[in-house]
Amino acid sequence: EVQLVESGGGLVQPGGTLTLSCAASGFNFSDYDMSWDRQAPGKELEEVAFITYGGTHTSYADSVKGRFAISRDNAKNTLYLQLNSLKTEDTAMYYCTQGDNRGRGTQVTVSS
Numbered sequence: 880e881v882q883l884v885e886s887g888g889g890l891v892q893p894g895g896t897l898t899l900s901c902a903a904s905g906f907n908f909s910d911y912d913m914s915w916d917r918q919a920p921g922k923e924l925e926e927v928a929f930i931t932y933g934g935t936h937t938s939y940a941d942s943v944k945g946r947f948a949i950s951r952d953n954a955k956n957t958l959y960l961q962l963n964s965l966k967t968e969d970t971a972m973y974y975c976t977q978g979d980n981r982g983r984g985t986q987v988t989v990s991s
């Protein structure tokens with residue numbers, strides 16, 4: 880059974896930084912591309928960052944490009960998302976995604 884467990888969310892001031900983690904199990908993590916999605920209240924789900932199975936290629940939504948960084952440690956079966964220069968509009972539930980599988984999410988709230 881695929882399990883994706885996100886952690887690291889919280890309340891942060893504008894301009895702040897957070898690091899999200901996703902612990903993956905139930906599949907061969909190093910064989911799969913992964914992504915981070917987010918959903919803000921009243922808005923559609925949005926893919927914010929993508930990384931290939933080997934970590935050699937990444938891509939980002941325009942809204943986060945230059946501020947967020949996705950990475951992975953295949954030895955630890957863990958996916959990361961570094962969130963820098965956070966804005967109030969980054970407030971959302973953030974999900975770790977592998978294909979049709981998604982974790983329960985971790986809440987990020989950016990507020991002064």
